[in-house]
Structures are given as structure tokens and as C-alpha cells.
Amino acid sequence: MKSRHGFLLAMLLTTPALGGGIGRAAEQTAWKAGLAKASITPDKPMWMSGYGPRLAERKLHDIWIKVLAVEASGGHRAVVVTSDVCGFSKQSYEAICVELKKRCGLERSQFMLTCSHTHTGPALRECLHGCWPWNEEPARTLVEEYSLWLEDTIVEKVRESLAQMAPATLWAAEGMADFAVNRRNNPEGEVPAIRQRGELLKGPVDHSIPILAVRTPEGQLRAAVFGYACHTTTLALQEWSGDYAGFAMIALEQQHPQMQAMFYQGCGADQNPLPRRSVELCRKYGRMLAEGVADALAKPMRPVASRLATAFDFVDLAYERNLAEAELRSLSQGTSVPALIAQRYLGQLAAGPLPQTYPYPVQVWKLGQDQLWISMGGEVAVDYSLKFKAQYGPRTWVAGFSHDLMCYIPTLRIQKEAFGQETGALWAYALPAKDWSRDVEDRVTQGVARLVEQVK
Numbered sequence: 001m002k003s004r005h006g007f008l009l010a011m012l013l014t015t016p017a018l019g020g021g022i023g024r025a026a027e028q029t030a031w032k033a034g035l036a037k038a039s040i041t042p043d044k045p046m047w048m049s050g051y052g053p054r055l056a057e058r059k060l061h062d063i064w065i066k067v068l069a070v071e072a073s074g075g076h077r078a079v080v081v082t083s084d085v086c087g088f089s090k091q092s093y094e095a096i097c098v099e100l101k102k103r104c105g106l107e108r109s110q111f112m113l114t115c116s117h118t119h120t121g122p123a124l125r126e127c128l129h130g131c132w133p134w135n136e137e138p139a140r141t142l143v144e145e146y147s148l149w150l151e152d153t154i155v156e157k158v159r160e161s162l163a164q165m166a167p168a169t170l171w172a173a174e175g176m177a178d179f180a181v182n183r184r185n186n187p188e189g190e191v192p193a194i195r196q197r198g199e200l201l202k203g204p205v206d207h208s209i210p211i212l213a214v215r216t217p218e219g220q221l222r223a224a225v226f227g228y229a230c231h232t233t234t235l236a237l238q239e240w241s242g243d244y245a246g247f248a249m250i251a252l253e254q255q256h257p258q259m260q261a262m263f264y265q266g267c268g269a270d271q272n273p274l275p276r277r278s279v280e281l282c283r284k285y286g287r288m289l290a291e292g293v294a295d296a297l298a299k300p301m302r303p304v305a306s307r308l309a310t311a312f313d314f315v316d317l318a319y320e321r322n323l324a325e326a327e328l329r330s331l332s333q334g335t336s337v338p339a340l341i342a343q344r345y346l347g348q349l350a351a352g353p354l355p356q357t358y359p360y361p362v363q364v365w366k367l368g369q370d371q372l373w374i375s376m377g378g379e380v381a382v383d384y385s386l387k388f389k390a391q392y393g394p395r396t397w398v399a400g401f402s403h404d405l406m407c408y409i410p411t412l413r414i415q416k417e418a419f420g421q422e423t424g425a426l427w428a429y430a431l432p433a434k435d436w437s438r439d440v441e442d443r444v445t446q447g448v449a450r451l452v453e454q455v456k
């Protein structure tokens, strides 16, 4: 039976408002945390990313990169960056990692680069080439210069966050918002009618909102990092915005002026906010997400002990087969983006065989005793977060679209349902193949399992 004293201690440990005094567990308050942020709204007309070529000249609201650095009692550090962009290329991700190692001493395993996947954000170098006039000037130079500035700004802001480390407590919880719809299993136009009839929408979804909160030792909220598995595609305007995630962060920061709200995309590759395409709907989904976070922040959260383990690996994902030289030759005619990419691969082919695998980034962090935070590259299907939560328990968070955005990451179920159609959009993403091999899910799952074992 629990003693009276034990019960009181348990109450104090699980009540965030009671940060100070006798209830403070030494281990829990031994975190340090540092924050930084920068607006990344382009100050001149710039190309957007996510759909076909669009140029934005004004903003719906500012877009941001935001940084949270944490340090556990043993001195081990980890840094998460959230960003209002569609995704980073491998070139950008590698350049940032090199600079972080050089300037901040951070290993790759300690750095989680995430994005919201907003489709009203800036085009970035070597990423989603088909979304902007990649091969034309002045677009090429404009996007190159902006990308290099953004990469440098991320490194600078990480440095700033590390320089501002102060004692902190960490808390974990999960909220809920139900606007994400499986876009593979529900025709977009039919969603409102299905809902009106009170019928259930089809297909797997993940409506949970993983939340990491940072407070001062006195209990003041300083940051909330939260994810949601749903494409940020409510809007397709020619105005900068963070889509529903941008509105959610604005709402939360208005509600908690001392708090930095940070959003990352979950495993939302096959999820859409439906219906969509109006600012009103976008605000509504932002409000729903913010309410899901705010509700969780207002309730007792799980204290996170000051322990941190970080692990990272590249898993080789195999292509089903490379594009043959004849296919590349037929694709290479003309000056379209696919033609230019085919010409690039033909050039590489002249120097030797094309790569048959892709180095897929997978990272696992363990915070406290048992909070797992998995982050994976590419447009990850929702099945993965459901699978890893079933496998590793409810205290598992999964970020997709992290590190670099190479293409879609389907599961075997999706590959089978596609009846031979390509499911990864590899060629659209300028990879030298039409699809992943059928063992893509196994390779990803085994890679994550190895890292989970490491952080244990």
C-alpha cells in the first residue's frame, strides 16, 4: 500500500504547477534548456515549394525556424529545430550537420532537423525540383542564395540556443485533434458528405499530438514542441504561411506569451486536412490543433527525468531497380525538369553505375526513463507511427519528414494496394529509380529497432 508521504510525493511530481519546493525531484529539474528563433519570411519575391511553380510576394503570416536545445544532468545535449518549410534536401541537411559539428561540437545523433511540410513555404535548393523553375535564372540563384542563408541561420540559431542554456524541467503528454483524413482511402470531395451522414471515414489515421513542454524550475512555460500527422496543405495560396501549423503556433504563443510554440510534421504522408483550400478552414484546423495542445498543457503532464540518450543511423533503402540507360535517354529529351534530371543521371552513368540504395536517415532519442522520440526522413506513411507505438508502447513519438526529404516512404500494405503503381514518387523527387523495393518497410523497421536497442 502506498504511504501517505509517497502519495503526496507522487502528486507533486505529476503536477506541473507545483514546480518548486519539496515536490521538486532533483533528477527532473536537472535539465537545462535554451531557445532561439528567427523569422525566415523572404524579404523579396521568392519561389514556393509543394505544388507547381508559384511565386509569393506577400505573407499571410510570418514563417519561422525555432530551436530547442536541452542538456541532461550528465551533460549530454540534444537540439531540435522546427521549420515552416516543405522539406530540406540531403545537400542542405549535410551542410548543416557539418557546420554544427564544427561550430557547436554536435554529433548528427544529437541534432533533429524537422519541418512542418507547409506547402506555402519557400523552395529550397536540390529539393522538389519540379515545384519551381529549377533550371532557370534568376530562379536558380535566388533559391540557392536563400537556401544557403537559411542553412546558416539554422546553425547560428542553434549556437544561440546552446549559449542560453538555463535550468529547466521537461514534461510529456499527448493531446488530440481529429481533422486529419486518410487521403488514400477517402475521395476528397466526398469527405464532408460522409461526415454529415455520421459515417466513419476510411483508412488508418493518427490523431494524437505528442507534446514536450519545457518549464522554468518555478513552473513557467517556456516551450512546447508538438507534432501532428497531417499534410500542411490546407492552403495553396501565393502567400507565405505555416498553414494550419502556423496558425496553431500563433494561437498558442498568444495564449502563453512567454512560450515558444514549435510544430513538427508526424507521419502524415497519406493524411490531408479535409475539406481544405480556404483561410477560414486553415484557421479552424490551427485552432483545433492549438486546443489539443493547450488542453494537455493545462492538465498534469508526465515529468521527464533528466536522462538523455541519442542514436542515429543511415539505413540503406534499396531501389526496386535503377532506371536503365535507354529509359534515361528517352526521359532526357527537352528542357523540362525530369529531362534535366535524366541528363544529370546520364552524365553520372558515364562515370560508373548509379547508386542502388539510398542512405535513409533514422534517429531515436530517449528522454527520461522511457520517452522514445523517433525521427525519420522522407514523407512517412501513418502506418509507421501506429506500428512503432504498438511495438514500443504509448510513450513513443514519431516525427516524419525529418532530416532530409528524399521522397515518400510507403509500407508494404501501401505498395500492395497500389497494384504495381509507384508509391514512393522517387522519380518525381529526382531519385534514379521508379520505386522502392518491396522490403522498404522491413529495412526501416529493422533500422529503428537497432537504434531503440542502442538507447536502451
Ligand SMILES: [Zn+2]
Pocket (backbone or CB within 6 Å): 117, 231, 269, 379
Ligand atoms: Zn507531401
